[in-house]
Amino acid sequence: MERKTERLAWVMLWLLALPMLAWAQDAAPLFDAQLVDAQDKPATLAIFRGKPLIVNFWARWCSPCRDEMPEIKLIDSQYRGRGLTVIGIxxxxxxxxxxxxxxxxxxxxxxxxxxxxxxxxxxxxxxDKAGLPFTVFIDRQGKLIGHKLGRISRGELEAAANALLQ
Structure with missing residues (x-):
């Protein structure tokens, strides 16, 4: 039964990846981006390189972003101890x-x-549309292996988390 669940998780992740422009695209631009942390200090995501990541782009004014945040928070709490890192931008x-x-x-x-x-x-x-919300999935090798434009469901998040942790 566990094998079947693992296969289903991989299938779900690949279905999420279908809209990608290139399979296993390098996520280096994400790790190199100049951002600001919650303390207003310059930051990059380079410290997260080598970890499986779910990165969610959001804005306060984005209703679907607000709708999905509780699900993303739940996935973070369920998978953080297993090695998955969830990040918001x-x-x-x-x-x-x-x-x-x-x-x-x-x-x-x-x-x-x-x-x-x-x-x-x-x-x-x-x-390409620069729409929100937007969620990307990055493996331990720093490859962007999937993304989702629009509100992401709990099932999609769980499938991605399980696939990234394989």
């Missing part, structure tokens, strides 16, 4: 309003702020 500045938003949603996974540079980062990672 806001397509806005690190303002008091954005920090208050994260606090109100009780988001405790790492979040960074890309400001206006976030739109170009989205496009670099395969989101």
């Amino acid at each position: 806001a397509i806005e500045d690190n303002s008091a309003n954005a920090r208050d938003f994260l606090k109100a949603y009780e988001i405790d996974y790492p979040n960074f702020f890309a400001g206006s540079r976030g739109t170009e980062l989205l496009k670099t990672l395969g989101n």
Whole structure:
């Protein structure tokens, strides 16, 4: 039964990956991007290289982003101890309003702020429309193995998390 579940997780992840422009695209632009952390200090995601990642791009004004955040938070709490890292990247500045938003949603996974540079980062990672929400899946080798434009479901997140941890 466990093998069947593993195969299903892989199938789900590959279905998510179908819209990608290139299979196993290098995620280096994500690791090199100049961001700001919650303490308003310059940051990059280089410290997360070598870890399986789910990276969610969001904004306060994005209704589907707000809708999916509780599911992403749940996946983070369920899989963090197994080695998966969940990261949020806001397509806005690190303002008091954005920090208050994260606090109100009780988001405790790492979040960074890309400001206006976030739109170009989205496009670099395969989101030609620069729409939100946008979630990418990165394996331990730093390869972008899938992405999802639009609200992501709990089932899609679980499938991706299980596949990334294989």
